[in-house]
Amino acid sequence: MTHTVPLSDIRVLHTLGPTGTNCEAAAKLWFDNRGIDGEVVLHPTLEEAATVMGRAPHAALLGCVVYPDLHTLVFSNLEQFSLADLFIMPTHDMVLASRTGEAPAVVSTHPAPQRLIPDELVPGGVQRRLVNSNAQAALDCVRGLSDGCITTLIAAEQHDLAIVKNYGPVPMGFSIHVPRMDAAPAAASKPAEQREASFDVV
Known part of the structure; x- marks a missing residue:
């Protein structure tokens, strides 16, 4: 059990x-x-x-x-x-952020909020780069793996990224x-103590 x-x-x-x-x-x-x-x-x-x-x-x-x-x-x-x-x-407020404040052409994003990225953001469309979390998206943007990211406001501020659009909470x-x-096995109940009955012989 x-x-x-x-x-x-x-x-x-x-x-x-x-x-x-x-x-x-x-x-x-x-x-x-x-x-x-x-x-x-x-x-x-x-x-x-x-x-x-x-x-x-x-x-x-x-x-x-x-x-x-x-x-x-x-x-x-x-x-x-x-x-x-x-x-x-x-x-947290969900944001589109970039290192420069310009609309990014390559955006790191967790799969869940990727539809926040408008396809018409830049001429020719945006390249989505999928990552494991919103916070990881911000880290990858800072490291130059993408131009921008969909992330949380707190992560964007932590990494000094510029907010392109704030979608709110x-x-x-x-x-x-x-x-x-x-489950630990139930403790077996002890058998009732057997007592030898004594009878007065009449």
Whole structure:
């Protein structure tokens, strides 16, 4: 038999990084709302986060409902973890940013918000460069791997990128997945103590 870890026992949330992602903000909010001084551990992908989490007794995975292949992650791990909580939080402002402030021709973006990039942004259309997270998109832009990025406002400001367009916050759903633990076998009840009855012979 198995059981799931109670939400009240969670002290570590594994989720998508690097720092500046909406998942990181959601994980911090989840702990804050419960008055828990918890730890948020960031990973390049949710798939890696799930692997590292394993069946740690006080850890859980925080996902996002628009994460590509979240359904695959869930159905591939039915024996490893279970969906235990869902909540809605506005994302950071989502922005199109570039190093120069000019409209970028090559844009790094996570697959989920890529439709925020208008095809007519530059003559000849925009080349989309898919990456693992909004924060990673900002990092790749700074490193010169693209001219611009779709990212969060906090990540753009962290890397001194110029805002080309601010799309504002987006109401977003986040999920908490807790490990399924092997249940300890129930303690066998002790047989009633046998006592030798004594009878008075009449």
